[in-house]
Amino acid sequence: MSTSTTIKDVLNELAALEDPKMREANERRGDDHGVNLSHLRALAKRLRTRHELALQLWATGNTAARLLSTLVCKPKACSAAELDAMIRDIRSPKLLDWFVVNVVKPGRHAEELRLRWKDGDDLVGRAGWSLTTDRIVKNAGGLDLSALLDQIETEMKQAPDYKQWAMNHCLAEIGIHHPEYRKRAIGIGKRLAVLIDYPASPGCTPPYASLWITEMVRRRKEAPAR
Structure with a gap:
């Protein structure tokens, strides 16, 4: 995916991946998104590491966007204060686990x-x-x-x-x-x-x-x- 891809482009693609039945199943487990995680990983693979985009995705507050953010960020670029603020705004257990595995553990402040x-x-x-x-x-x-x-x-x-x-x-x-x-x-x-x-x-x-x-x-x- 081109480095010129914008946050709007990515959000549009995430919206196209939304599956109402998957959202319903995820919500029973406390996760408020309806995007297949394999599709999310495939999108992240195309985007590659894009830390500024990752921050923009996180700032949307959208769980699917934040899951994607954990896959394309640079963990070592995040300060302990930033990570602490981010975790206190998480409401989804799946997002919490991806945040810990993909962002906190590979970073400098675990x-x-x-x-x-x-x-x-x-x-x-x-x-x-x-x-x-x-x-x-x-x-x-x-x-x-x-x-x-x-x-x-x-x-x-x-x-x-x-x-x-x-x-x-x-x-x-x-x-x-x-x-x-x-x-x-x-x-x-x-x-x-x-x-x-x-x-x-x-x-x-x-x-x-x-x-x-x-x-x-x-x-x-x-x-x-x-």
Whole structure:
């Protein structure tokens, strides 16, 4: 796509991609857009990195435009203050997750913002716990895992839904990746019983932390050595 493409051109293309049935399905999950995400990624691939355009897309407040913005921005061009202001204007869980994965994690301020957001409400808190989970899996050095388990045990049961989901994921990954905390993580999962009745498709691991930990550890032990 030409570098002369304007914000008006992109918004017109997004409008043409709008599908009322997809919007209806997304709205049941709390996401206010009706654009197929594969089509959105294809558009981003044609646009390539266009940071100024990304800022214009974000400024529209339109969720589909903001999803696209996360794919064409330059993450390292964003300051911590800008990212903090942006997240506090997010209302869609899908946008929140794309913002964290595509903008915050590749940027320069993930750890600073992880600490700032972890104790926030719902979507902001979800972002902080998602960043914490990423560190637990990839680089847990310097984290106080015992203190994180204390906080999860105290706060997860009463946490808002979106934040609760991220805290539960964090609990599971502590148990999966850190054997010294596995027994305690499983015990917390059993006592709190968060997502114990959440439906899981056949062949999928349920998000109930105690089962999730046990199943993933079993799979790791049975996996052939490389």
